[in-house]
Amino acid sequence: MATIIKQPSITIKCSNPTKNVEPIVCMAVESNTKQWPTNMIWFYSNTANLSKDNFMPSNHLQTTLSDTLNYFPMLAGRIIEDEKGNVTVHLTNEGVLYTEAECPNQTMDYFIPRTLSDEEFDYEHINTSNLVLKVNNDWTGPCVSILVTRLKCNSVILSISGFHCFFDPHAMSHFINTWASAKPPEPMPMFDKTFVLYPTEEQRQRISSLTRPKDCVFNRDINQSSDSRFAEAQQQQQRVICKVYFFSTDELKNLKKEASKSLPESIDYISTYDALYAHMILVIAQATQTSLTDNIKILQSFNGRSRFVSSCSPAVLNYFGSFPFWLYGKIPSDREPTLSSLAQMIHEMYSKQTEHSLRDYNAYLMSGDGDIKKNRVDADLFNRDFHCASWRKVNLLGAKFGNSGYPIYNGPTDVLYPRYFEIMDAHVNDESINIILGLREQDYERMIQQNLIHKYR
Incomplete structure (x- = not known):
């Protein structure tokens, strides 16, 4: 100790x-x-x-x-x-x-x-x-x-x-x-979030009548006692084993190559994030014996900054705050998903978002009586659904304090949730990354026995 x-x-x-x-x-x-x-x-x-x-x-x-x-x-x-x-x-x-x-x-x-x-x-x-x-x-x-x-x-x-x-x-x-x-930021961080709100009074008056957007993870009408991402009662039913897994650049290339097979004309590329998230869904599903043809939801955090730049200003990239928009989609239940089909689904979920869809999303959270405490995550993330937080390429490993050198590792301090993983920032020298994954003990043992985590080595 x-x-x-x-x-x-x-x-x-x-x-x-x-x-x-x-x-x-x-x-x-x-x-x-x-x-x-x-x-x-x-x-x-x-x-x-x-x-x-x-x-x-x-x-x-x-x-x-x-x-x-x-x-x-x-x-x-x-x-x-x-x-x-x-x-x-x-x-x-x-x-x-x-x-x-x-x-x-x-x-x-x-x-x-x-x-x-x-x-x-x-x-x-x-x-x-x-x-x-x-x-x-x-x-x-x-x-x-x-x-x-x-x-x-x-x-x-x-x-x-x-x-x-x-x-x-x-x-x-x-x-x-x-x-x-130890220098002023260039450019300065900005706090004005009007770019994500309805710009006119007429539009703002529509808030009270909004229905839940199709991709919105939060549900204002869900039962208050329903499962949420951080339901304390469920996570300690069995010991959770949490480890950091390293993915080399060669592994990531292999994943992208496999996930990019048979792309439709509507998708011109599959990103590392798309492929790696799809891979982890298959890993966790097999380790936890979860059927992916059982109306399983895929959730993903969506950072809206890049989507606002074209319609607002490059300054939006320096907005200082949080954009925890969580999109979700259901895996089709009529066929067994592949790495490629999952990667395509993940790609399409966020690529179709616009500044208008994100304004609708935020407005929905303020709809009705405005009580945002009624917003609940509409998913069971401990037992059946999937959620990924990706922190790649946000320069979290770039902070050098004088003679400190660059950090050798960065991550969250308290990830002990079963079936949950985070894609951490890419290493500066070669774009390799770490993934933090938590699984219940019996699921972890099954994953190790079957060598699932590095299937595409």
Whole structure:
């Protein structure tokens, strides 16, 4: 076990606080993320064997963090929630929580074995070693908590916990890369989300009469006791084994080649994401003995930024907030799916989205009486349906703090959900990636016995 000794926390505020700024009102789709904060972790290896005072020194981290918050004032503010679940961020500059800790009895290899460059490793040490200080689920207190843990070898583990209404992967990457650079962001992050709302009063009046969009994961009419993605009661029925799996560039090429067979004229390419998600569906289905001809749903997060650029402005790419639009489709039940057919379905689900469809999606979440707490995920993600979060190519591995070098690993700190996986950021040098996958113990053993995870090696 790793012994973590925490020092007293301090509050870090903006070094040049903004005066007389109006509160920021989050979108309905952002407010729906209350149940699951974003808890991320970065591992920095002290390969040069520098001293504690010279490798990511505390005073440098704290000073640059204070300066960085000038450009992200919502993170140093405080949240209030109305009776309908809608969120407002007040730019009070009360600060973020910053804590340092020491782990005097373990080196980096305890957390991430590195005897081989492509070694897959157990996630247990990351999940059980108390390397994160989480923000409060009830949205009280600081909106962001940061923990810096220094290891026996003077390597550093940096964790950030924040409300998901601020942080999706793009926003988290934008923040940590700005902090690491110790420079103002170029271009500046923007908070105006009018591009995702109906632009005219006439259109806004239609909100109350909207029906559920075809691809909308959330359902305002679902039974309140129905299963949701984070239903605590289901996930501990059996021990969940969670591991990090490495996919090389050659494996990814093989997957794409196989998934690109027999493409219709309407699809001109299959992406790595399409192919890898399809592959993981087949892996999990076979490991869990799930029939894919039983009206199974495929869910995927859709980040709307790129879809807005053509109709709005390139500045939309720098919108700082969360876009947890979840699309879903049902696997056709009349035939057994293949890697290619699943990849095509996944590709078409997001490629047909437009700025108009996403505006309808967000408007639906605010429809009726406006109570966004009625929005429920319409899927059973622990027992039959599939959901993928992909964080590829968002530059989460690009944050270099002075002499720290680039992080050797980045990922979430608390993935212990069965049948759930995340595609992590691509490695800069060769585009290989890690996947974090959790399975119940008997499903995991079946997957290993049948060598399912690397079928296309």
